Amino acid sequence: MSAKKLKLEEEKNCVSGFIQHVFSVKTSRMNTLYFNATIQYQRDTFRKVACFDSSKHSTLMEASNARTPLKLTDVQIVPSKFDSSKSEVLVNHKTKIEVCRQLSFAYQQSTNDDGMGDKKKTVKEVENTPEYNKVAVEVKILSCGPITAQIVREAPIQKQELLVGDSTGSMKLTVWDSLVSKFEKDKSYVIKNLTTRFFQNAKALTTTKNTLYEPAEDIINCVEPSEQTDVIEKEGKITQVCLIMNFTCETCKGKVPLSEDDSKFIRCPSCKMKMAKESLQKNIHGTLCFSFNQEKVRLSIFSSTLYTLAIANQLNTNDTEGMEDFLLSHSFKITFSTEAKIIQNIVHVTNVAGLI
Template identity: 25%
Template sequence: MYTPRKKLRFSDDTQTPSTSTASQDEEYINIRGYPHNVSSLRQSPKMKGRYFNFTLQTGRHEYHETVCFVTEKHQTISNAAQTKTPVSLKSVTKAVAQTTTTSENEQFDVKINRKATILPVNKKTLQFQHRQPPSLQELTITDVLNTSLTDQAVTVRAKVTSNAVAELKTARDGTQLTLTKYIVSDKTGSIEANTWGNTTLQLHQSYLFEYLITKSFADTKNVQIGSRTVITPIDDIGDIIETPKEQPVVDTITGTVRSIKAILMSHCTNCKRPVEPLHSQIVRCTACDMKQASTSLSQNMQVTLQITGCSNTFTISHNVIDEFLQISKKQNLLTDAEDLEDYFLISAQNLLLEHTPTFHVTSITSLPPSPKT
């Protein structure tokens, strides 16, 4: 996950640099502290294996983001976080910091591989007490928008003020992923909150979002809901400010479907990542390792198609397809990708598509057949 620029050896748990050099190829550190915010198990997109993340508190105001590739240690670290028990990490790698946190000390991340050992520590031997990371201190949305830092962990209390908008994305390895976008607001403003996959966020419901990650794209700030984000429904936060957004430019095109591809994806009820049901009653998510009934998986239909007389490929989200099928009284097609494709090719002869300049369809209208000449 990380590419260390420099690795140092430490002689003991006090983080004093060692004067000995064990290897020119690989050097490690020993470090102690309290684990916080342990994530679920995740599948690495670049390597064949799984990992999990947590934050390691190594001082009163010192925190380090940590990635562990030894998945059998997940329960050990989770238990330590829940019981506020410190741990000793020996022979772990010091890596260049990827996520910024507020700290009075040097910023670096920690990487745990098979060479490492993890042992409990008596908290009386530490010179500091258990303290939640600063990322769990609440910020307003205006505070988040005004920060100059990206990839920073933050916590906000906000209300969902828009329905989910889903976009189908293709990863470099060809995997189809769904990016779901919401708008959340508080008394100071609004911000876009994104997540890969589906969530159970409800319109007009207030939530406490712990461990969101700030992102920035084209000078626009947003926050990302990740595997470590904890979302808790709360009482209504009261008056909010909904920042007006510029109305998107919408174009239209009319025609008959020339070609179409429909994909019905199932998502884990825990981590929301795509899973393959394999026609079994029980499935295990390869990302978070949670076993669940196939009937409990959430499903998401994504469609790409081409219209006669146009060379562009249009993408259609689950919500837009669902709305069109409800109007057409064909909702049964939402669970069968091939039947949906056949319906668009054979029965939906004349369609009006409203779409963005990037060819994301925002609505579909079935028009009367064109008069024959």
């Protein structure tokens, strides 16, 4: 055997273990398709995997979901570009993948993505993450909603609803304040320090004061969301309405009934924490009957939609009676879901026509 062939044989390596955190296929700056993953190759030791053969994505994804141990033959072990004290596994079209019949250790979930310091998760993993957990994701922006406003501590702040996705699914991301309008449709980003929430019977993400983002390479195998075909827009009159205002604790999110005295402070009945009344989070929601084209429908409306309406029409959000009078006195264009019966947008028709 020649020295050259002997050297090639010596460079061949194999690694066995459990594949985890299989991310979406992306395009590198050199226009090469690749995706990242993590492999548990010892009882509590993990390595980052970079695979430059996109045809192996489904195989590694299935093994990850089923927790099937694999043996990867003809891989390269190279220093990690994120931490030179660690190594990572490079997989290409020559790498052979087969089921590993026996391992000396059991499956253990990786708590972060190969020690990169970010709890990066796929959309599917986020869906299985409890509420109020901080996560990082690498996603593509599928759509950008209109900029609206919400009152927080007596001041309006901007918000925007985005739809984001990767190869495992899609979900809503609510962007607040300075991050509004920072994300472009069809662009991919790594977004860190997001919080998981549960909104309208679905898991969602929201930005925080510590949220950071950076552009990422294009995700090409993103799951396209199903079109929402039950959303319609109608013009008509509101015949009945009931708006309810409540206040919630910033710490535990429990409801806090306001006392009628002049005290500046109040104690949360749920977590027993005492706080300034001005720190309470105000929420308004309600139900209304909407009449259009000789049809009537009962709809629900929530804070963000009401605050946007109030700001556009200079309404006092502390005066629910006045807001109800306004809703009963004018015509509106309302966008709503015929299935969920939830108002997504409401516009005073005279504002649409430019009249005052």
